[in-house]
Amino acid sequence: MALAANDLTQGQQFSAALVDDLKRTQIVQYAGASGDYNPLHTDEVFATKVAGYPTVFAHGMLTMGMTGRLLTDTFGDGRLTTFGGRFSSQVFPGDDLTATATVDRIRQEGDEWFADVSVSTTNQDGTEVFRGTATARLDA
Amino acid sequence: MALAANDLTQGQQFSAALVDDLKRTQIVQYAGASGDYNPLHTDEVFATKVAGYPTVFAHGMLTMGMTGRLLTDTFGDGRLTTFGGRFSSQVFPGDDLTATATVDRIRQEGDEWFADVSVSTTNQDGTEVFRGTATARLDA
Numbered sequence: 001m002a003l004a005a006n007d008l009t010q011g012q013q014f015s016a017a018l019v020d021d022l023k024r025t026q027i028v029q030y031a032g033a034s035g036d037y038n039p040l041h042t043d044e045v046f047a048t049k050v051a052g053y054p055t056v057f058a059h060g061m062l063t064m065g066m067t068g069r070l071l072t073d074t075f076g077d078g079r080l081t082t083f084g085g086r087f088s089s090q091v092f093p094g095d096d097l098t099a100t101a102t103v104d105r106i107r108q109e110g111d112e113w114f115a116d117v118s119v120s121t122t123n124q125d126g127t128e129v130f131r132g133t134a135t136a137r138l139d140a
Numbered sequence: 141m142a143l144a145a146n147d148l149t150q151g152q153q154f155s156a157a158l159v160d161d162l163k164r165t166q167i168v169q170y171a172g173a174s175g176d177y178n179p180l181h182t183d184e185v186f187a188t189k190v191a192g193y194p195t196v197f198a199h200g201m202l203t204m205g206m207t208g209r210l211l212t213d214t215f216g217d218g219r220l221t222t223f224g225g226r227f228s229s230q231v232f233p234g235d236d237l238t239a240t241a242t243v244d245r246i247r248q249e250g251d252e253w254f255a256d257v258s259v260s261t262t263n264q265d266g267t268e269v270f271r272g273t274a275t276a277r278l279d280a
Binding site for chain 2 (some may be wrong): 018019026029030032033034035036038040041057059060061062064065066068069072077078080081082083084085086087090132133
């Protein structure tokens with residue numbers, strides 16, 4: 001399931017729907033998995049009445065983790081050597097998220113081949129919620 | 141729970157134990173939360189007999205998510221504007237992980253203050269499993 005350098009061309013794009021109607025329970029699952037129990041993400045009363053948000057919102061790292069799934073689904077697990085980005089808008093329960101990855105560069109380092117990729121995740125209104133870059137190791 | 145620019149000094153460090161004896165169940169929880177069900181992370185038979193790994197291993201994004209918890213615990217939720225890094229070694233069930241964040245720079249952009257932070261996550265043998273950088277928005 002890993003890609004070789006020959007399988008890719010610069011500018012090639014990959015897209016995936018990451019989630020359709022994000023459930024509060026998925027946010028709670030992420031709290032349990034990550035150990036990040038900040039009630040802004042899981043307690044509607046706290047988030048609205050105490051903190052003044054319109055509702056609870058997803059951990060940024062959950063959005064980033066779902067975005068990473070597009071990359072590992074595309075390039076293979078254990079092939080991602082770097083991944084990072086910017087959290088630009090909050091993600092709320094009920095949101096639909098779609099991610100698109102673009103191959104910016106295919107390059108060789110010694111015997112190894114890598115793809116430099118940029119990725120953008122948007123919600124149902126077309127608002128970008130995360131924009132990042134990643135590097136994936138390819139088969140030679 | 142947010143920090144102001146005055147609360148920080150360049151070179152200041154924050155550390156936290158992220159997990160002690162990582163459980164296979166936590167990896168399965170992350171699979172459920174992220175939707176990344178690649179059996180390399182959750183199926184011992186597949187990981188060892190089919191794929192040839194010594195055992196299942198954690199999603200890189202779980203390690204990164206736990207590392208991000210140190211940052212959001214320190215700087216406040218919703219304060220992380222960027223986060224990224226390099227996955228340098230695999231994380232296996234039973235591992236203990238510790239993260240240390242270092243304030244590299246405190247800077248002003250218009251009316252807003254930011255901290256540039258580097259972070260390193262190591263296992264019980266002192267092997268670095270993740271190294272990254274992040275930006276956190278501070279109170280003025």
